[in-house]
Amino acid sequence: MLSKNYKKKSLLIKPSLLKGKITIPPSKSISHRAIICASLSMEESKISNIVFSDDIRATIEGMKTLGADIKEADDFILVKRSNKILNNAIDCNESGSTLRFLIPLSLVLKDECTFKGNGRLNERPLDIYYEIFRKSNIDYETNAGKLPLKIRGRLKGGFYKIPGNVSSQFITGLFFSLPLLDVGSEIKIIGEPESKNYIKLTLDVMKRYNVNIEKIDENNYYIKVAQKYKAFDYSIEGDFSQAAFFLAANVL
Template structure:
């Protein structure tokens, strides 16, 4: 992979935030499970979304890609019935959402499934589904440490007990699948539910496509069987997890207007707004966009990252420049993302001069006055670490070299185009020189 040398420079201008990856996954899945033709507008073809598109094609949906929208003929349409492969391979690439959403969905349809992928995807636990397979006598096999999961057998309706402190993707996967079964089902959450925002996104998308779920205070979900996903003209809203990078850039002295954000969004990563306000900034709505107006000093705070894990890397950058001690708690799940993000955040920001103590499921950050730069840092081949380090360059005293920058294609392929359009200054760097 490639390396960039990025020179310290504040960003200035207007950036249209790419569409929400979380909502795009959900929109594509709901449309593909329908029995008509849907149009999904404002879509960006990141690696993860391409994985979900191809996964739904594997199940029989006809999906036509245009520049920034999709036409999707649902699996249950007459013209798709003949497309269903009874011995299918679903390549999830490095997308955890694709994997965990599609495992139960694939078991709604006749045939055998094989799930493959790359990177750390094989290390992400799937025990929740294995327990369901054991209970329902669905055949399965897998390889430890590598994604090569095979399943055979149909998912049956009934009662499903799931812990609330596991990934919400397991719950969403079942929510997508269960309305298509012949009988009614219930999902019972046995502990406090984390990442409620992601469940809200799933329920919202399903509701938009005509599926009714009863949510009893996130303690149980009642799912009526024999429901049908309707065809819809659906627009994907802007992504708060990507907006977070430019909101933090503003917090640290840049002047970027961020457009296409829904201020009433259900996205859990909208929490970035509240976090930055606690750090002593003002959020201003200007010309149909959002920008951060920093006050004289950034303040330390306590941040619970359980509902917004994806913004924690760039929030850690902001915390590194806050006066005092910031604690970021309940973020143990960051260890099983594309990399061990707690370790990566600590390692790479420390190279720049930050003072961070890494705990098992938290970070303790003592603010410093400035970041030095003048060093080589590594993305750990994780898109959110690469983008965080790019924003860090704007407040460094010297240039930095980022190794393996191209991993941003996983969620935000045009990140460096946007970064450059805002005045970011970088060039390719050969580490062998």
């Protein structure tokens, strides 16, 4: 209920051109991918123009748990692999990227790992991975299909069929992990792939770190065996999708 002393006020908006400068925030999608790739190299990489959001922080801490040595400064990090494995739990907070990217990696780098989350992340479907677990004899425990997820076992190379109508985060998670194995792999996407641009982004970032996945066509990818991630100093590009708001406002 409005106060008795409330007075209506009018706000007059006049058409005008926006003036000034804006700084486009760094791309969170690229940041996740660069941190993961750099964490898998034994040589040190510098990742600059990075913003330590909650999601990026979750990926940094998750990769530390999987053996990365990450030193932080104001707007950059120094990253390399140390093989110093920390505890068996990764708290993804509310980051779906962290969760889906790191699950396959944990099955390459550790014998056992538990994934935790907060908020709506606990509701995110992981059925694609559960199916892989069952076919690969990987033990897993969930809370009625939700987080926390405890997994024990090892990811195996081979043939993977992934529905195209699910998040490309599942495909990206496998892309990061399968090149590390000593058996070649192939991923076949059934149907029209969702978020093709994110799949391409993953391949582009991995290539900078010396890991290549052969794109046969839009639905088929071949992964060579025993590849090694190498250092690359990455200045994270701006997320120019964020600039669209200001560009649109200036033409109204």
